[in-house]
Every structure is written in C-alpha cells, then in structure tokens.
Amino acid sequence: xxxxxxxxxxxxxxxxxxxxxxxxxxxxxxxxxxxxxxxxxxxxxxxxxxxxxxxxxxxxxxxxxxxxxxxxxxxxxxxxxxxxxxxxxxxxxxxxxxxxxxxxxxxxxxxxxxxxxxxxxxxxxxxxxxxxxxxxxxxxxxxxxxxxxxxxxxxxxxxxxxxxxxxxxxxxxxxxxxxxxxxxxxxxxxxxxxxxxxxxx
Numbered sequence: 758x759x760x761x762x763x764x765x766x767x768x769x770x771x772x773x774x775x776x777x778x779x780x781x782x783x784x785x786x787x788x789x790x791x792x793x794x795x796x797x798x799x800x801x802x803x804x805x806x807x808x809x810x811x812x813x814x815x816x817x818x819x820x821x822x823x824x825x826x827x828x829x830x831x832x833x834x835x836x837x838x839x840x841x842x843x844x845x846x847x848x849x850x851x852x853x854x855x856x857x858x859x860x861x862x863x864x865x866x867x868x869x870x871x872x873x874x875x876x877x878x879x880x881x882x883x884x885x886x887x888x889x890x891x892x893x894x895x896x897x898x899x900x901x902x903x904x905x906x907x908x909x910x911x912x913x914x915x916x917x918x919x920x921x922x923x924x925x926x927x928x929x930x931x932x933x934x935x936x937x938x939x940x941x942x943x944x945x946x947x948x949x950x951x952x953x954x955x956x957x958x
Contacts (some may be wrong), residue, residue, distance in 0.1 A: 868913025
C-alpha cells in the first residue's frame with residue numbers, strides 16, 4: 758500500500774497560504790473576522806470609484822468581488838459578500854453614492870448587488886479546484902462570475918423593475934461588457950502572480 762497522500766478535489770486558497778490556520782482548524786475565527794472586515798472595506802472603497810450612468814453606476818466592485826472569491830475561496834468569499842450587503846442594509850454608506858440602507862437593495866442596483874454573492878461563490882469554488890493557478894483558467898472562472906453578476910442585474914432590471922428585456926440589455930449589460938473583460942484580465946493576472954510569489958516564500 759502506498760504511503761502517498763490521497764489528492765483532494767480542492768487546494769488551499771491564496772488567503773489560507775498567506776495566513777495559515779492551526780492544525781485541526783478549517784477557518785480560524787480571528788482569521789475569518791479580519792479577512793471579512795478587510796474584504797468589506799475593499800468593497801466599500803471600490804464602490805466609491807465609479808462612473809455614474811443612468812441606472813447603474815460603473816464601479817471597480819466586480820473586480821474586487823472576483824478577486825476576493827479567488828483569494829478567499831467560496832465559503833469565506835460568499836460570507837464576505839453577505840456581510841457587505843448586511844452592512845449596507847444596516848445603513849452604513851458602503852454602496853456607490855455613497856449611500857447605505859435598503860434603497861440600493863431594492864432599486865436598480867439590487868440584482869447586481871445580490872449577484873456578488875453568487876459570483877464570489879462560483880469563482881471561489883473554481884479557484885479551490887486549481888483554476889487560480891492559470892491565467893487562462895482564472896479568466897474563464899472570473900468570466901463565469903461576471904456572467905452571474907450581469908445576469909442577476911439584467912433579470913432584476915428587466916423583470917423586477919419592469920424595464921423589459923431590450924431596455925435592460927441596453928442599460929444593464931451593454932455598457933459593462935468591455936469593462937468586464939478588462940477587469941477579468943487584470944484579476945486573472947494578479948491572483949496567479951500573487952500565488953507564485955507566496956509559493957516562493
């Protein structure tokens with residue numbers, strides 16, 4: 758019988774490599790709290806860098822969402838996005854504007870905001886299966902994350918707010934396609950580079 762360890766379907770996230778847990782821990786409580794707080798702070802800062810558009814502003818948030826998902830993994834990445842939405846719902850000025858409260862969670866931006874959770878989940882899930890080691894594969898993973906965000910935003914604009922499919926496509930998808938590709942390329946380059954740097958330490 759071989760003494761080699763049996764390979765698992767997942768591998769350590771970038772955050773776990775940079776801040777390892779103690780033996781027997783999956784996610785240390787202090788580590789999780791600090792990383793979630795850091796992630797929500799980055800989300801808040803990225804919301805303030807925005808280009809106002811008629812319905813939904815263009816921000817750096819989708820880049821940060823996908824990088825957090827890739828770096829944290831699906832569990833902590835999703836938890837960070839849920840915490841971010843909760844902070845906004847409590848009235849903290851974390852959304853683009855700057856605004857907080859319930860209004861952004863039921864207005865034109867609602868679909869995109871809730872799509873952040875799905876995007877962090879799917880990107881983190883793929884990253885934990887090794888997709889964060891390759892620029893091309895992580896680009897594909899982040900593209901899936903962007904699709905999740907845009908699909909949620911489109912669905913809410915078209916059907917939740919009643920704009921209709923044509924109008925929702927025009928104001929909720931078309932303005933963001935080129936920027937999404939650029940942010941995808943940036944995120945898919947930075948995360949594998951960070952992993953290689955940490956692996957060499």
